[in-house]
Amino acid sequence: KKYVLKEARVITATTHFLAEATRKYAPEGKEIHVIPFGVDLEKFDPAKYPSNPDKDRPFRIGFLKHLRTKYGPDVLIEATRVLRDREYNIRTIIAGEGEDEDALRKLAREKGVGRIVDFVGRIPHEEVPAFLASLDVFCMPSRWESETFGVAAVEAEAMEIPVVATSVGGVPEAVENGISGILVKPNDIIALADAVGSLLDDPEIRRNMGLAGRAFVKEHYDWYHNALQMEEIYATVL
Numbered sequence: 001k002k003y004v005l006k007e008a009r010v011i012t013a014t015t016h017f018l019a020e021a022t023r024k025y026a027p028e029g030k031e032i033h034v035i036p037f038g039v040d041l042e043k044f045d046p047a048k049y050p051s052n053p054d055k056d057r058p059f060r061i062g063f064l065k066h067l068r069t070k071y072g073p074d075v076l077i078e079a080t081r082v083l084r085d086r087e088y089n090i091r092t093i094i095a096g097e098g099e100d101e102d103a104l105r106k107l108a109r110e111k112g113v114g115r116i117v118d119f120v121g122r123i124p125h126e127e128v129p130a131f132l133a134s135l136d137v138f139c140m141p142s143r144w145e146s147e148t149f150g151v152a153a154v155e156a157e158a159m160e161i162p163v164v165a166t167s168v169g170g171v172p173e174a175v176e177n178g179i180s181g182i183l184v185k186p187n188d189i190i191a192l193a194d195a196v197g198s199l200l201d202d203p204e205i206r207r208n209m210g211l212a213g214r215a216f217v218k219e220h221y222d223w224y225h226n227a228l229q230m231e232e233i234y235a236t237v238l
Contacts, residue, residue, distance in 0.1 A: 038223030067098030157213030
């Protein structure tokens with residue numbers, strides 16, 4: 001790593017968190033340009049997915065990630081049990097594939113929420129906007145301290161869906177706590193349930209957070225703008 005970074009004309013990182021992690025390997029004083037992952041706001045456009053959901057339908061809580069323990073899907077299943085016990089009318093939709101899928105299905109059955117936790121498998125990227133548009137709240141309960149960013153969280157924000165995520169790694173760069181979503185400590189089942197519950201209780205807060213989330217993405221994570229930033233780096237090197 002040190003050799004590659006020493007030889008590089010320019011160093012880029014996708015988040016400030018990753019830039020700091022890179023800095024310890026880079027030559028002292030060498031600039032690291034932060035150019036984020038962006039979201040194509042033309043594809044991730046909630047106006048293309050208008051909905052008038054049935055008021056009596058369950059609240060839909062979504063997860064979209066590899067089904068691995070470090071990303072915390074088990075914490076979401078546990079929080080689903082808590083919310084069910086609090087008599088929320090909910091459905092948790094878990095999208096993704098991974099080695100922990102069987103264990104997670106078993107956990108859902110053991111916690112008595114097997115009928116309200118749907119495992120829908122991998123979703124092709126072109127279908128992700130529609131999936132996100134179908135949700136009321138998006139959850140990213142990662143426990144991975146080296147989580148470099150929250151791409152799925154930013155995509156949800158672009159679709160005006162409020163996000164509940166854990167404050168690990170670079171995730172706080174993707175979610176404005178109290179504005180576009182709520183950040184909680186990792187592995188805290190009750191905190192996750194409380195945060196989701198607070199959003200389900202107040203449709204106005206959900207709407208305002210959704211609008212703030214898309215505005216936040218437009219300002220910082222517009223794919224076109226981020227691509228231009230990278231283009232400028234290449235032009236400088238050339």
